[in-house]
Amino acid sequence: MADLVGLLVRFxxxxxxxxxxxxxxxxxxxxxxxxxxxxxxLADLYWGGRIALVTRHEDVATYDRVFEDFFLGTxxxxxxxxxxxxxxxxxxxxxxxxxxxxxxxxxxPDEETTLGLMASDVETLSTRAFAECTExxxxxxxxxxxxxxxxxxxxxxxxxxxxxxxxxxxLRATVRRSLRTHGELVALRYxxxxxxxxxxxxxxxxxxxxxxxxxxxxxFAHSAQRGARFRxxxxxxxxRLTYLTPSLRTRSPDEALARAADLVVDxxxxxxxxxxxxEFVRRWGRRGMARGGIVxxxxxxxxxxxxxxxxxxxxxxxxLCHRVVWTNPHxxxxxxxxxxxxxxxxxxxxxxxxxxxxxxxxxxxxxALLPELG
Amino acid sequence: xxxxxxxxxxxxxxxxxxxxxxxxxxxxVHVALALDRPVLLEGEVGVGKTELAKAxxxxxxxxxxxxxxxxxxxxxxxxxxxxxxxxLMHIRALQETGTSSDEAVDALFGPRFLQERxxxxxxxxxxxxxxxxxxxxxxxxxxxAFLLELLSDFQVTIPEVGTIVAEEPPLVLLTSNxxxxxxxxxxxxxxxxWIGYPSADREVAIVRSRRPEVSEALAASVVAAVHRLRAMxxxxxPGVAETIDWARTLEFLGDDLDAGTADLTLGAVVKDHxxxxxxxxxxxxxxxxx
Numbered sequence: 001m002a003d004l005v006g007l008l009v010r011f012x013x014x015x016x017x018x019x020x021x022x023x024x025x026x027x028x029x030x031x032x033x034x035x036x037x038x039x040x041x042l043a044d045l046y047w048g049g050r051i052a053l054v055t056r057h058e059d060v061a062t063y064d065r066v067f068e069d070f071f072l073g074t075x076x077x078x079x080x081x082x083x084x085x086x087x088x089x090x091x092x093x094x095x096x097x098x099x100x101x102x103x104x105x106x107x108x109p110d111e112e113t114t115l116g117l118m119a120s121d122v123e124t125l126s127t128r129a130f131a132e133c134t135e136x137x138x139x140x141x142x143x144x145x146x147x148x149x150x151x152x153x154x155x156x157x158x159x160x161x162x163x164x165x166x167x168x169x170x171l172r173a174t175v176r177r178s179l180r181t182h183g184e185l186v187a188l189r190y191x192x193x194x195x196x197x198x199x200x201x202x203x204x205x206x207x208x209x210x211x212x213x214x215x216x217x218x219x220f221a222h223s224a225q226r227g228a229r230f231r232x233x234x235x236x237x238x239x240r241l242t243y244l245t246p247s248l249r250t251r252s253p254d255e256a257l258a259r260a261a262d263l264v265v266d267x268x269x270x271x272x273x274x275x276x277x278x279e280f281v282r283r284w285g286r287r288g289m290a291r292g293g294i295v296x297x298x299x300x301x302x303x304x305x306x307x308x309x310x311x312x313x314x315x316x317x318x319x320l321c322h323r324v325v326w327t328n329p330h331x332x333x334x335x336x337x338x339x340x341x342x343x344x345x346x347x348x349x350x351x352x353x354x355x356x357x358x359x360x361x362x363x364x365x366x367x368a369l370l371p372e373l374g
Numbered sequence: 375x376x377x378x379x380x381x382x383x384x385x386x387x388x389x390x391x392x393x394x395x396x397x398x399x400x401x402x403v404h405v406a407l408a409l410d411r412p413v414l415l416e417g418e419v420g421v422g423k424t425e426l427a428k429a430x431x432x433x434x435x436x437x438x439x440x441x442x443x444x445x446x447x448x449x450x451x452x453x454x455x456x457x458x459x460x461x462l463m464h465i466r467a468l469q470e471t472g473t474s475s476d477e478a479v480d481a482l483f484g485p486r487f488l489q490e491r492x493x494x495x496x497x498x499x500x501x502x503x504x505x506x507x508x509x510x511x512x513x514x515x516x517x518x519a520f521l522l523e524l525l526s527d528f529q530v531t532i533p534e535v536g537t538i539v540a541e542e543p544p545l546v547l548l549t550s551n552x553x554x555x556x557x558x559x560x561x562x563x564x565x566x567x568w569i570g571y572p573s574a575d576r577e578v579a580i581v582r583s584r585r586p587e588v589s590e591a592l593a594a595s596v597v598a599a600v601h602r603l604r605a606m607x608x609x610x611x612p613g614v615a616e617t618i619d620w621a622r623t624l625e626f627l628g629d630d631l632d633a634g635t636a637d638l639t640l641g642a643v644v645k646d647h648x649x650x651x652x653x654x655x656x657x658x659x660x661x662x663x664x
Contacts, residue, residue: 171458
């Protein structure tokens with residue numbers, strides 16, 4: 001038995017080393033689960049660990065891999081294991097996309113950045129580090145951005161609080177008070193609905209045509225998320241949508257941004273706004289993240305994808321959330337001079353507020369607008 | 375059955391009630407019973423998360439207590455509430471008769487005026503209950519924290535009455551549709567199981583076991599069509615519940631599944647307008663044989 005526990009603990013540690021969050025309490029649960037099962041049965045061994053050590057659907061694939069590596073190494077029949085894994089995960093999804101052929105070194109996105117108007121079709125799977133931003137730049141950005149405080153508008157929640165006036169009588173409090181006066185109802189007490197901030201979702205374009213702007217945006221996203229007393233969710237997209245909220249959740253901005261950069265695979269690749277918004281609506285928005293919330297999209301609207309897809313996605317998004325705000329770096333402050341890109345033309349009818357996203361000052365404008373969106 | 379002896383025994387017992395659980399799910403429940411831990415079930419909509427609780431209550435011979443979560447749910451709705459209207463009447467009655475003994479006042483906060491809500495009911499029933507906390511993701515953070523506290527020691531303190539402790543905790547199932555990520559602390563308390571879509575064979579078996587009147591051939595063709603729908607990248611792919619509904623609808627109409635009948639009955643399985651439009655253009659492909 002002692003050997004088995006040692007083995008299980010080693011397995012849990014391996015799993016932790018692979019990035020699955022496993023605490024000591026989980027290891028205890030794991031050992032207890034396996035003890036309640038039959039550890040010589042591979043299926044029991046597999047499931048005993050999976051129910052105790054994995055708490056997120058996303059971690060199942062890692063668990064499967066580590067399980068295979070770990071217990072294969074101890075002389076388990078591969079055929080049997082394969083069968084087991086097949087049974088275990090019938091809904092494994094493939095998320096890998098095939099990249100279009102490489103355009104060759106001459107047409108690197110850098111060139112497009114200087115042209116500024118062409119979005120690339122090709123996913124350049126390069127992880128670009130924030131180190132490229134000079135230290136002074138970062139410092140200056142951080143100073144300015146930590147000033148900008150985002151306050152989303154409030155909505156009335158279903159929760160109530162005691163109040164002297166209101167619509168709904170608070171029987172509990174009324175009865176309590178009436179006890180003081182020997183059961184005589186002297187004054188009715190009421191409850192009224194509480195107010196809560198609406199959730200805020202930032203969807204940031206980091207594609208080639210937005211490269212200069214995107215670093216600033218991520219800084220902004222980080223400072224917006226830190227110290228926020230409401231829900232801020234951050235996504236970024238180029239050719240595909242990446243969920244950034246968890247990786248921005250550290251105190252140090254450098255670390256947070258480095259982590260985010262690690263995650264973003266299509267840094268300065270092409271733009272497929274429609275695809276990204278559509279994915280956001282399907283995978284996140286419909287599940288509740290965008291419901292009743294404020295969605296801020298930062299992009300220049302240079303879309304290389306199908307305009308119809310973008311229109312559909314924007315329509316769904318507009319129906320789902322409370323307000324859509326679009327900030328565009330090519331818009332001059334005051335909302336005039338909107339560039340006539342196809343993406344912008346298609347998306348505009350579904351945008352409630354179009355703002356300039358030219359410089360840091362325009363972020364102040366956004367911050368000032370947010371509480372007004374009621 | 376009070377407590378199944380093995381995973382296989384539990385699977386068989388569940389099958390007898392018409393619920394086909396796969397190995398992982400049965401293992402999770404078996405371990406949960408052995409360790410007195412809650413099970414957190416996540417998965418796509420309509421894969422039988424809520425049904426499992428019903429089947430388990432039946433198998434274990436326990437009472438099913440269901441708490442449906444919603445935004446703004448609070449302790450008064452989930453745990454207990456005093457019957458204030460009755461209390462008021464009682465106070466007035468005491469005044470009329472001029473009684474003011476301690477007993478009469480104590481009675482005011484006694485069991486007669488206490489309205490039991492699902493969580494209190496579950497604590498009182500203890501091992502005699504299966505507690506289903508349905509769609510926990512719809513409640514808010516505050517409620518999640520409150521629930522976490524309750525799940526860790528299964529005791530409820532009512533200031534006027536005292537502390538009520540469950541001698542043996544009930545079997546607790548929590549379900550989530552992942553509209554938001556739950557707190558890690560709550561997840562840590564629970565055994566976690568993801569319920570995915572079943573394989574085609576299993577799904578046919580599920581349809582047949584839930585609706586024996588549906589013929590094997592019809593069930594197979596409906597399941598094949600539903601699997602094609604799931605591959606179509608719909609905004610809301612159909613769950614097992616929809617498969618069963620669709621098979622029942624067709625059986626009720628006495629039809630086989632072809633492009634024509636699929637067109638007429640599509641509302642049983644596709645519940646989103648955009649999806650519906652997309653599917654209608656591909657009906658032949660959907661109902662193709664083989």
